[in-house]
Amino acid sequence: MPILNYSTTVAAEKTATEVQAILGKGGASRIQSDWEQGRIVGISFEVETEFGLRGFMMPVRTAGVLAALEADPKVPASKSTPEQAERVAWRIAKDWLEAQIALIDAGLATIDEVMMPYMLDNSGRTVFEGYRASQLAITDGGGES
Secondary structure (H helix, E strand, O other): OOOOOOOOOOOHHHHHHHHHHHHHHOOEEEEEEEEEOOEEEEEEEEEEEOOEEEEEEEEOOOHHHHHHHHHOOOOOHHHOOHHHHHHHHHHHHHHHHHHHHHHHHOOOOOHHHHOHHHEEOOOOOEHHHHHHHHHHHHHOOOOOO
8 A cells, every 4th residue: 555645736835734723723822834945844833731831843754755655666656756755744744633633632632642752842852852862872872771
C-alpha cells in the first residue's frame, strides 16, 4: 500500500490553514505558520493547560516523505517530487492532528499529553529535541547513566 495521501493535490498552504483551524477549535491561541526559504515548514501555537500557557512547535518535515515516495514502486514517478512530498507531508500531519483532537474531545487525553514532543521548554527547544540531545550525549559517552 502506498504512503498515505500520496496522490493529494491539496497545496501545503491550504492544508496548513486547515491545521490552524483544527488547532483553534482545539483550544490553541496565537497560532502562526513557520516558513523557511518561501516554504511552510511548521506551525507554532500556544495552549492553556492545567499548568498554564504552553508553547508548541509542530514541524512538518518533507525529506522522509520524499524518500518514501521515491522508494515505493506503487507511487508513480510523477508523484515523487519535492513539491508532492510537501503536499503529502502536510496532509499526513493534518490527519494525525485530527486523530489527536478526537482523543482529546473523547476525554482520552489532554492536548499537552498528545502534543508533548512538540512542547517548548524555557529555551525554546521542543521536549523531543531535549530528549534527543540527552540520548545523544549518553550514546556519545558525554552523559550520565
